[in-house]
Amino acid sequence: MLMLMILGPTFLILYLSFLWNAFSLHSVKRGFFYGVSLTPQQLEDPEIQEVTGTYLKRIKTFFALMAPGIVLVSWPVPYFALTFSAMMLYTGLLMYYPFKWAIRSGEALKAIKASRGWYQKEAIVLRVDLDLAQVKLGAMPGLEWFLLATMAVVAPLILNLGEPALRWILVPSGLLSVVCAYGMNYALKRMRNHVYSEDTQINYQVNYKRKRDWAWLSVGIAMLVALINLSLLLLDQEENNMMAFMAILGGSSVAIVAATFWLERQHLKRIRALKTMNQESQAIYGYAEDERYWYGGIFYNNPNNRKLLVSSPHGTSSTFNMGTRGGKIFFWGTGLLVAVLIIPLWIMVVIDEVRPFSLEVTNEVISLKSTLYRETFKPEAIEAVDLVPSVKLTFKTNGSATSRYAVGYFRSEAYGAVKVFLLGDRKPVIKITLKDQILLVSLATKEETLALYDQFKKLIK
Amino acid sequence: MIIELNFESEVPIYIQIRNQIVKGIASGQIALGYSLPTVRQLANEAGINPMTVNKAYGLLKQQGFIVVDRRHGAKVNAQMPNRKTLSPEMEGELALFLCEAKLVGLSEAAIIDIVKDLYRKLI
Numbered sequence: 247m248l249m250l251m252i253l254g255p256t257f258l259i260l261y262l263s264f265l266w267n268a269f270s271l272h273s274v275k276r277g278f279f280y281g282v283s284l285t286p287q288q289l290e291d292p293e294i295q296e297v298t299g300t301y302l303k304r305i306k307t308f309f310a311l312m313a314p315g316i317v318l319v320s321w322p323v324p325y326f327a328l329t330f331s332a333m334m335l336y337t338g339l340l341m342y343y344p345f346k347w348a349i350r351s352g353e354a355l356k357a358i359k360a361s362r363g364w365y366q367k368e369a370i371v372l373r374v375d376l377d378l379a380q381v382k383l384g385a386m387p388g389l390e391w392f393l394l395a396t397m398a399v400v401a402p403l404i405l406n407l408g409e410p411a412l413r414w415i416l417v418p419s420g421l422l423s424v425v426c427a428y429g430m431n432y433a434l435k436r437m438r439n440h441v442y443s444e445d446t447q448i449n450y451q452v453n454y455k456r457k458r459d460w461a462w463l464s465v466g467i468a469m470l471v472a473l474i475n476l477s478l479l480l481l482d483q484e485e486n487n488m489m490a491f492m493a494i495l496g497g498s499s500v501a502i503v504a505a506t507f508w509l510e511r512q513h514l515k516r517i518r519a520l521k522t523m524n525q526e527s528q529a530i531y532g533y534a535e536d537e538r539y540w541y542g543g544i545f546y547n548n549p550n551n552r553k554l555l556v557s558s559p560h561g562t563s564s565t566f567n568m569g570t571r572g573g574k575i576f577f578w579g580t581g582l583l584v585a586v587l588i589i590p591l592w593i594m595v596v597i598d599e600v601r602p603f604s605l606e607v608t609n610e611v612i613s614l615k616s617t618l619y620r621e622t623f624k625p626e627a628i629e630a631v632d633l634v635p636s637v638k639l640t641f642k643t644n645g646s647a648t649s650r651y652a653v654g655y656f657r658s659e660a661y662g663a664v665k666v667f668l669l670g671d672r673k674p675v676i677k678i679t680l681k682d683q684i685l686l687v688s689l690a691t692k693e694e695t696l697a698l699y700d701q702f703k704k705l706i707k
Numbered sequence: 708m709i710i711e712l713n714f715e716s717e718v719p720i721y722i723q724i725r726n727q728i729v730k731g732i733a734s735g736q737i738a739l740g741y742s743l744p745t746v747r748q749l750a751n752e753a754g755i756n757p758m759t760v761n762k763a764y765g766l767l768k769q770q771g772f773i774v775v776d777r778r779h780g781a782k783v784n785a786q787m788p789n790r791k792t793l794s795p796e797m798e799g800e801l802a803l804f805l806c807e808a809k810l811v812g813l814s815e816a817a818i819i820d821i822v823k824d825l826y827r828k829l830i
C-alpha cells in the first residue's frame with residue numbers, strides 16, 4: 247500500500263506532465279504546431295488538417311490507454327524487479343511515442359508548407375541590448391557549487407558506511423553530477439547568446455534574476471542537507487529522535503518543493519509580462535527561416551547557429567541547439583548518464599530479486615553478500631547467537647526491502663540499529679551479536695533457518 | 708538602448724552597428740559618456756566576429772563619436788566634435804541624397820520639410 251501511495255502520485259505527475267507537453271505542442275492559440283508556425287488560413291488546408299487531426303487523435307488515444315498504467319505500475323506486487331521494469335517501460339513509452347508523433351507531424355507540416363511555397367525569406371534581425379551585453383553572469387555562483395557543498399557534507403557519511411559497493415557507486419555519481427552541473431552552468435552563461443528569437447532580451451533579464459534566486463536557494467538547500475545529516479548523526483546516539491528526523495526530512499522536502507514552485511512562478515510571471523511588452527512593441531521576428539531546424543518543436547539542430555540555447559516556440563522553455571558542440575555534448579552526455587546510472591541499477595535490482603544475498607559458512611569465515619551490502623567475519627568474532635521468534639523492522643536507514651526480502655541497515659523495534667539479511671516470512675530469525683553490531687539473518691524456510699542456527703552454534707563452541 | 712542587426716541586409720554589419728550607435732547618441736538614447744560594451748562582449752552577444760565590432764568602434768573613434776580608453780573600454784565621447792561643418796564624406800552623401808530626391812520629383816521646399824520633420828522625429 248505504501249508503494250501505491252508513493253508511486254501512484256509520482257506516476258500521475260509524470261503522466262500529466264507528458265500529457266501537457268504533448269498537447270502544448272499543438273498550440274492553436276500561439277499558431278505553432280510541433281515547431282511549425284501556421285496562420286489560421288493555412289490551418290484550413292485539408293492536408294494540414296489531416297496531419298494535425300491525426301496527431302491529436304493519436305495523442306488522445308495513447309494517453310487514454312496509458313492512464314490505467316499509472317495504477318498498474320504502482321500496484322504493489324511481491325517482486326520489486328517487476329515494478330522497477332514496469333516503471334522504466336512506462337516512462338520509456340510516455341517519452342517515445344508522443345515525441346515520435348510530434349517529430350513526424352512536424353516534418354509532414356514542413357513538407358506541406360514547402361510544397362505550397364509558404365516559406366518566404368524573411369529578414370533575420372537580431373536585437374542586442376547594449377546594457378545587458380555588459381551584465382556579467384559568470385560572476386554568479388552556479389549549481390555546481392551547491393553540489394560540491396552537498397558532496398562535502400554527504401561524502402564523509404557515505405565513506406563511513408563501510409560498504410565498498412556503495413562508495414563506488416555514490417561517490418563517483420556525485421562527482422559526475424558536479425561535472426554535469428558545471429556543464430549546465432556553462433550552458434546558462436551561454437544562454438544570453440541565443441539568437442533568432444524575440445525573447446532574446448527577455449531571457450537575459452529573467453535568467454539573470456533566476457540565476458541569482460537559484461544561488462540563494464542552493465545555499466538554503468545545502469544548509470538543510472547539513473541539518474538532515476546532523477539529525478542522522480544524532481539519531482545514532484538517541485533512540486527517540488526518529489520523529490524529529492522525519493519532521494526535519496519531511497519539512498525540508500516540502501520547503502524545497504514549495505520554494506522551487508514559488509520561484510519558478512515568479513520567473514514565469516516575469517517572462518509573460520516581458521513577452522507581452524515585447525509583442526506590444528511590434529518587434530521584428532524572423533522565425534520562419536528558423537523553423538526548418540526544429541524537430542517536433544522539441545529538438546533543435548542548426549549547425550549555422552552558434553547559440554547553444556534557443557527559446558522554444560512552445561511555452562517559455564529553452565532547448566539546446568544540437569548543431570553546436572556543447573549541445574551535442576549535453577544531449578549525448580545526458581543519454582550516457584542515464585545509461586550509466588539506470589542500466590546498472592536495473593541489473594542490480596533484478597539480481598537482488600533473483601538472489602537477494604549469498605551465504606557462505608566455513609570453519610574459517612562466514613560471509614553474507616548482496617549486490618550492495620556485505621558482511622564477512624570470523625567465527626571467533628561472534629559474541630552470541632540467539633534464535634528469536636520474529637523481528638519487527640521499523641525504519642530503513644540504508645538498505646533495500648520488499649515483502650520477500652530485506653538487506654542492509656535497518657532499525658528494529660527490539661534491537662535498535664541492525665544489519666539484516668532476511669528472506670522468507672522472517673520466523674524465526676537468527677540474531678548474531680558481533681563486537682560492534684547486530685546481524686539478523688533468516689533463510690527462505692523455517693527448516694533452513696534452523697539448520698543454519700545449528701551450524702552457527704557448532705562453530706562458536 | 709537596443710540595436711538591431713539585419714543579417715540579410717546588404718549594409719555591412721559593422722556599418723549597421725556604427726549607424727545605430729550614431730542614431731542612439733544623436734537621439735539621446737545613448738548618453739554622453741556612456742560605457743559601451745567591450746568588443747568581446749558585443750561580439751559574443753551578437754554572435755559575430757570581434758573584428759566586425761572592432762571595425763565599427765574604429766570608425767566611430769575615427770569620427771570622434773567615441774573615445775577608447777585602455778582601462779575603461781569604449782565610451783561615448785563626452786565632448787562631441789563640434790565642427791559645425793559637414794565632413795567631405797557627409798557632404799558627398801548629402802549631395803547624392805539631393806540628386807536622388809530631385810529625380811523622384813521632390814522640390815527644394817519639400818525636401819526641406821522632410822528634413823525638418825525627420826530632424827524633429829529623430830533628434
